[in-house]
Amino acid sequence: MREPAFWHRPRSLKSHFFRPLGALYGAIAERRMLRKGMDAGIPVLCVGNYHVGGAGKTPTVLALTHLLRDLGETPVVLSRGYGGRLRGPVMVDAERHTADDVGDEPLMMVRNVPVAVARDRVDGVALAKSQGATAILMDDGFQNPAIAKDASLIVIDSERGLGNGKVFPAGPLRAPLRVQLSRTDALIVIGDGHAADGVASEVAARDRPVLRARLKPDAESLARLSGKRVLAFAGIGDPERFFRTLQAHEVEMVRSRAFADHHPYSEREIQDLSVDARREGLTLVTTEKDLARIHGGDGMLPYVQGVEPFKVTLEFDEPAKLRDFVADRLFKAREKRFGR
Numbered sequence: 276m277r278e279p280a281f282w283h284r285p286r287s288l289k290s291h292f293f294r295p296l297g298a299l300y301g302a303i304a305e306r307r308m309l310r311k312g313m314d315a316g317i318p319v320l321c322v323g324n325y326h327v328g329g330a331g332k333t334p335t336v337l338a339l340t341h342l343l344r345d346l347g348e349t350p351v352v353l354s355r356g357y358g359g360r361l362r363g364p365v366m367v368d369a370e371r372h373t374a375d376d377v378g379d380e381p382l383m384m385v386r387n388v389p390v391a392v393a394r395d396r397v398d399g400v401a402l403a404k405s406q407g408a409t410a411i412l413m414d415d416g417f418q419n420p421a422i423a424k425d426a427s428l429i430v431i432d433s434e435r436g437l438g439n440g441k442v443f444p445a446g447p448l449r450a451p452l453r454v455q456l457s458r459t460d461a462l463i464v465i466g467d468g469h470a471a472d473g474v475a476s477e478v479a480a481r482d483r484p485v486l487r488a489r490l491k492p493d494a495e496s497l498a499r500l501s502g503k504r505v506l507a508f509a510g511i512g513d514p515e516r517f518f519r520t521l522q523a524h525e526v527e528m529v530r531s532r533a534f535a536d537h538h539p540y541s542e543r544e545i546q547d548l549s550v551d552a553r554r555e556g557l558t559l560v561t562t563e564k565d566l567a568r569i570h571g572g573d574g575m576l577p578y579v580q581g582v583e584p585f586k587v588t589l590e591f592d593e594p595a596k597l598r599d600f601v602a603d604r605l606f607k608a609r610e611k612r613f614g615r
Contacts, residue, residue, distance in 0.1 A: 282438040297445035304450035312423035318608035321424040323417025326447035329512020331465040334589040340388040351408035356392035358537045363393035364402040374568040382567040396421045425608035426460045436470030493586035506557040510538030
């Protein structure tokens with residue numbers, strides 16, 4: 276779905292109209308978040324956000340994957356597999372599965388880390404442990420109480436913040452902010468904007484770490500686009516962030532086209548984009564997540580070959596602070612379960 280524009284306006288009649296539904300949804304979500312989850316038996320780090328839509332969870336999960344490995348851990352990502360048809364539990368196989376099977380994010384991440392997809396997260400934990408996981412990285416699931424978390428790291432975009440700050444459907448929040456803040460162990464603010472400053476101050480006031488980070492383009496991706504004029508397209512939570520990232524790194528973006536988050540591209544849509552690009556002498560460029568969905572489509576191969584993926588990684592301002600936080604949470608998780 277596309278996010279309604281009124282979610283990002285301070286005042287709106289539509290938002291006011293949906294407030295009663297938002298209050299009901301929020302009360303149910305808050306009560307659900309307060310339930311006690313199952314102990315996974317190994318440390319569980321959850322990467323989530325306060326609102327629906329994208330904020331940078333996937334690059335955060337990948338950054339934590341590298342960090343956990345540096346700390347001697349064997350991480351496995353646990354995902355619900357949003358957009359995929361398989362309920363799981365199943366380990367994602369890039370050679371066998373498509374985005375239609377397991378979702379675009381798991382298919383993208385499995386190139387770097389084992390990924391278990393399961394609608395029932397308890398079953399997913401059992402599968403991850405059977406693969407030798409010493410720690411689980413939950414991709415999303417912050418509001419889901421099924422599994423107890425040893426640390427919840429919440430990602431927020433510095434340009435978009437929390438929109439109008441109201442609960443779905445009156446706004447983008449998945450639950451009332453107060454209960455979400457009470458369960459936040461660390462906040463990761465991505466970008467150089469100021470829309471998230473208020474939330475960051477509240478988290479810091481609770482003596483929880485606030486970590487600043489930014490998306491860093493892959494040098495090879497930039498080199499391939501150097502001197503080229505591009506047609507950029509994306510079907511992610513915030514396509515405009517992708518377009519801004521291209522422009523900020525001096526990629527000459529002549530045209531852009533935004534699709535809804537997790538948009539299932541048709542062969543006709545990709546063909547039309549290819550024709551438009553060729554007509555104007557442009558290079559097609561999109562995100563790795565979008566490319567995962569295009570690869571999964573029947574008859575797409577001739578068009579995929581002309582699409583450049585723009586790879587990014589998440590770079591933290593204070594990587595030592597993140598490392599200390601994660602190491603401390605791992606230690607406390609094991610101390611709680613097994614003692615010293």
